[in-house]
Amino acid sequence: MPAPRVLLPGPAQPGPAVLRAMQGPTIPLFGPAMDALLAGLEQPLRGLFRTSRPVLLASCSSTGLMEAALRGGVRRRVLVVVGGFFGERLAQVAEACGKEVVRLQVHEGRTVEPDQLARLLGGPPVDAVALVHSETSTGALAPLEALAAVVREHERRAGGELLLLVDAVTSIGASPVESERWGLDFVFTGSQKALALPPGLALGVASERFLARARAQPAPGWYFDVPRQEAALVARRPIQTPPLPLLYALAARLAAIDAEGGVEACWTRHAAMRAAVERWAGERGTAAGMTLLPPAGRRSASVSALRVPAGRSARALASTLLERGWLVSAGLGALEDDVLRIGHMGEVAPADVDACLAALDEVLRGRV
Secondary structure (H helix, E strand, O other): OOOOEEOOOOOOOOOHHHHHHOOOOOOOOOOHHHHHHHHHHHHHHHHHHOOOOOOEEEOOOHHHHHHHHHHHHOOOEEEEEEOOHHHHHHHHHHHHOOOEEEEEEOOOOOOOOHHHHHHHHOOOOOOEEEEEOEEOOOOEEOOHHHHHHHHHHHHHHHOOOOEEEEEOOOOOOOOOOOOOOOOOOEEEEEOOOOOOOOOOOEEEEEOHHHHHHHHOOOOOOOOOOHHHHHHHHHOOOOOOOOOHHHHHHHHHHHHHHHHHOOHHHHHHHHHHHHHHHHHHHHHHHHHHOOEEOOOOOOEOOOEEEEEOOOOOOHHHHHHHHHHOOEEOEEOOHHHOOOEEEEEOOOOOOHHHHHHHHHHHHHHHOOOO
């Protein structure tokens, strides 16, 4: 049977050019060839993250840089926004690193709003805020620019330093993330989401404020010590064995983003795919009993979460769609059998989303 078309909420399907690039030659860890490879990635990555700072390349999943963010960016207590599976993971990783966690709990499918965050910041003092920009488990997109402004205003009023740590795993490359202009202190993502690379590479950017705090931590660790990682990157002396095939793939993908018209063009394409799902939900999905979990204005550009009709199983729907050649996903955690998640990120096009939704129409009408 032909391979299914992949519309997962991650990992995304790498394109042919990316897969070909991964066959590049083995080169020494140190030397001119590695210097040239890393130098060629530098400016495109800064454009992707919208920063003038170095962009870290870590040989791990994005959870590795999540731990790095929390180890380096939290002195004692962190306010974590929890609105789904990965918000809760942020909280659990912080606790595992010995940090005190104040959870700001929001309903699944919802995001924290600026006024809510402002109120919570008036409670027990915290030295960092950590949140998920695009919650992969619910398809909800937080208003990151406005939330960052709340954090900065609270910092100004209360005095002291308040860092903002952002999981942008399904938003970097799919939605606007202005790391520098919005004053984000640590932002990280993974290779397997909107970048549509194989898993195994994490990318992140740290502010100068973050680095200063991380250097003062009493037990920074080694592998996830961000100042050590950044210094090694700037010196072109990697302290983690670089995953060469993924670096070649990243170079190819960044070139494709540039050819598409830059990251802004990627944002536009991803927004069009979100709009396609919204149209389907409004025109045909609702009639079949399927509704989008997040409200309008708070929906991810990279993954849509659709609540299934009463009496239907999200796992069964995903299985039936796979039989028709579409690989999508049921929910996570408590939403496992209640939500169908369609990923529209990476190299996926609006036409792919329309075709998948047409297949879902047929499944819901009992034509299979």
